[in-house]
Amino acid sequence: MVVVFTMPYFVLLTEGWTSQLPRGKIRMASTKADNLTIKNSDNNEEFSLLHLSFDELSTYLGGSGKAKACWNCLRLGIDPAWYYSDRSSSTVETIKGDEDAGPFLKGWTHQQTKEQLLRTDKRAPTVLGKYTLKTIGGNGVEENMKLSQISISPDGTTKLLLEIMSDGLEVETVIIPWDARKKSTLCVSSQVGCRQGCTFCSTGRMGKLRSLTTSEILAQMYWANKICRLLREQQTYSTSNSDKVKIYPIDNCVFMGMGEPGDTTGSVVKAAKIMVDANMFSLAPRKVTISTVAPNPEVFLTLSKAQVLLAWSVHSSRDEIRRQLVPTTQHTMVELREGLMKALKGRTKRLRNTMLEIALLDQINDGPEDAYHLVDFCRPFFEGPNAIKGIKLTVNLIPWNDISASFGPASTYRPPKMERVLDYQRILVENGILCYVRTTRGDEENAACGMLSTAKRKIKAVATFD
Numbered sequence: 001m002v003v004v005f006t007m008p009y010f011v012l013l014t015e016g017w018t019s020q021l022p023r024g025k026i027r028m029a030s031t032k033a034d035n036l037t038i039k040n041s042d043n044n045e046e047f048s049l050l051h052l053s054f055d056e057l058s059t060y061l062g063g064s065g066k067a068k069a070c071w072n073c074l075r076l077g078i079d080p081a082w083y084y085s086d087r088s089s090s091t092v093e094t095i096k097g098d099e100d101a102g103p104f105l106k107g108w109t110h111q112q113t114k115e116q117l118l119r120t121d122k123r124a125p126t127v128l129g130k131y132t133l134k135t136i137g138g139n140g141v142e143e144n145m146k147l148s149q150i151s152i153s154p155d156g157t158t159k160l161l162l163e164i165m166s167d168g169l170e171v172e173t174v175i176i177p178w179d180a181r182k183k184s185t186l187c188v189s190s191q192v193g194c195r196q197g198c199t200f201c202s203t204g205r206m207g208k209l210r211s212l213t214t215s216e217i218l219a220q221m222y223w224a225n226k227i228c229r230l231l232r233e234q235q236t237y238s239t240s241n242s243d244k245v246k247i248y249p250i251d252n253c254v255f256m257g258m259g260e261p262g263d264t265t266g267s268v269v270k271a272a273k274i275m276v277d278a279n280m281f282s283l284a285p286r287k288v289t290i291s292t293v294a295p296n297p298e299v300f301l302t303l304s305k306a307q308v309l310l311a312w313s314v315h316s317s318r319d320e321i322r323r324q325l326v327p328t329t330q331h332t333m334v335e336l337r338e339g340l341m342k343a344l345k346g347r348t349k350r351l352r353n354t355m356l357e358i359a360l361l362d363q364i365n366d367g368p369e370d371a372y373h374l375v376d377f378c379r380p381f382f383e384g385p386n387a388i389k390g391i392k393l394t395v396n397l398i399p400w401n402d403i404s405a406s407f408g409p410a411s412t413y414r415p416p417k418m419e420r421v422l423d424y425q426r427i428l429v430e431n432g433i434l435c436y437v438r439t440t441r442g443d444e445e446n447a448a449c450g451m452l453s454t455a456k457r458k459i460k461a462v463a464t465f466d
Contacts, residue, residue, distance in 0.1 A: 048141060048215035049070055049074060049080070049136060049141065050074070050141060050214070050215040050219060050222065050274070051215035051270070053270075053274070054067055054277055054279040054280055057071075061132055061135060061136070062132070067279070068121075068279060069128055072117050074222060074280075075225065075280070076113075076225060076229055077225035077226025077227070077228075078093065078113055079141070079142055080128075081133060081136050084128040085133050085137070088110060089109065089111040090109055090110070091109065091110045092106075092108070092109050093107030093108045093110075093113065094107065105150075105227075105231075107230065141219045141222045141223070144164070144165055144215060145162050145164055145165060145216060146165060147160060147161075147223055149161035150227065156246070156247060157175070157177070158175040158177075158247065159172055160173050160220070160227065162219065162220065164192075164216060169192045169209055169210065170192070171212065171220070171258060173186065173188050173189055173220035173224060174187040175187075175227065178248070179246070181248075181251075183248045183249060183250070183252065184228060184248045184252070185250070185251075185252040185254060186220070186250045186252070186254070187253075187254050187256050187257045188217055188220045188253060188254070188255055188256075188257050189212065189220065189259050190217060190255055190258070190261045190263075190264050190267065191208060191209075191210065191212055191258055191259025191260065191263065191264060192209040192212065192258065192259070193258065194207075194208055194258060194259045194260050194263075195207065195263060196263075196295070196326060196328050198326050199324070199326075199410055199413075200359055200400055200410055200413055203259065205403075205410070208259075211263065211267060212259070212267060214271045214274070216267075217268065218274055221253065221281060228247055228248070228249055228250055229249075231247045232246070232248070251283065251287055252283070252288075253283060253287065253289070255268060255272070255289065255290045255291055256289075260292065260293055260295065262292040262293065262295045262296075262299035262303065263295060265303060269302070269305050272290060272306035275288050276306075276307060276308060285307050285308050285309075285350075285351065286309060286353070288306075289308060289309040289311050290308060290309070290310055290311065291310075291311035291355075292310075292311070292312060292313065293312075293313040293326055294312055294331075294336045294340070295330075296330070296331060297331060297335050297338060300312075300339045300342070301339065301343045301346075304351075307348075308351070309354065309355070310340070310344070310354050311354060311355040311357060311396075312356050312357065313359075314333075314356045314374075315357070315359050315365065316358070316365045316370065317333050317370075317374045318333075318365075318370065318373055319333055321365050324409075325359070325361075325364075325365070333377065337377065340354065341380065344388050344391060345388055349389075349390040352388060353391070353393075354391070354392075354394075355393075355394045356378070356394070356395050357395075357398060358374070358398065359400050360416040360420075361400045361413050361416060362400075362414040362415060362416045362417065362420070363414075364413070366420045366421065366424055367424075370424070374433075375427065375428060375431045378393060378433055392434070393433065393434065395428055395435040397424060397437045398438045399416050399418070399440065400413060400415050401440060402414070402415055421437055422437070425437055
């Protein structure tokens, strides 16, 4: 069974406001009447509570306590303007279009929210002043990006389709629950489409429409936390085989969705920093991974400014095959490897872990000769004068998910046979390289690796249950 929800959008109107802002970080721009729009000078993005650092938000709101109060809500996927402005204990959290969203998206009451906030922070304030509410009102996450569809696969993998209100473009993010850990991994996107043009990837076939801002990246985590919280409140939901599949809180995030993080480093680095800030989303640094196909060797050093893990979408260590799979490749694999090694050497020991990702395609890059070539390619990380002390390198093998292409190279690609995948893994392991085969999740809803793509479309506000 596949459950699909679609949701309409409710526009919130807000009064004008002014504020003292950190000099050099943010600028003010006038709009109609008394309304003002705040833009981030780094990437010219429209104001959102999410794109400011904690110190910036504290200055903007007039105190760190107010910033903390907002983030106590944002971390749970709750609109702070709703919680702090409505004091009625029975008032239900606003879910845009909840009358059509189905039973799994029933919002929390104000009292439920208060109880949860006090469990996480016994000193959590219960009041924000009228001026502060006016300041944050109408500038929250749900006013900049709305949830328009949820698709749930039988294994519990949940894909969210989010619409950006400024231009109507859509982006996908995927929640992957893991029963063994009782936690979920969130796969976020950094662009609408992608310009790298990987021949095996649906997103690459879209081309790049535009990069996402910091707040648009973080809005994916906000919405994912909201959905996990509300679905978890329902405890279980049924699938076609009558099993009960649970969804768990998010403790891990990977930049492996739509887009190339190396093409929008400013937004990605700032978003990753906010994800691991203890005052904000508060994920552990080693639980956030930025994966890049590496448009150039220097991109690793730029992305390493975020104190999170780095991963490299290698796909083949052999130059001729790499260019076939990633046609925008302009540097040799040795040059790109040196860029990654340089970045890793400048990191703390705990952040020297890295992962090389290989999307395996039948008879193209899944042979023993490919595996042995990768073994030799990895040796400089461990051996020789430039070896990286304390490194933990992992190879992640990803059996290709058929994207049903009717033209182009992908129309001739085939998923690898599992015996060849396991043989590839065996060769790496026997040569001392830690190697895993990634479990395919969410392919029923095109939510698996390499299958994310969107097209601008209008969706009626209906709830469909199969």
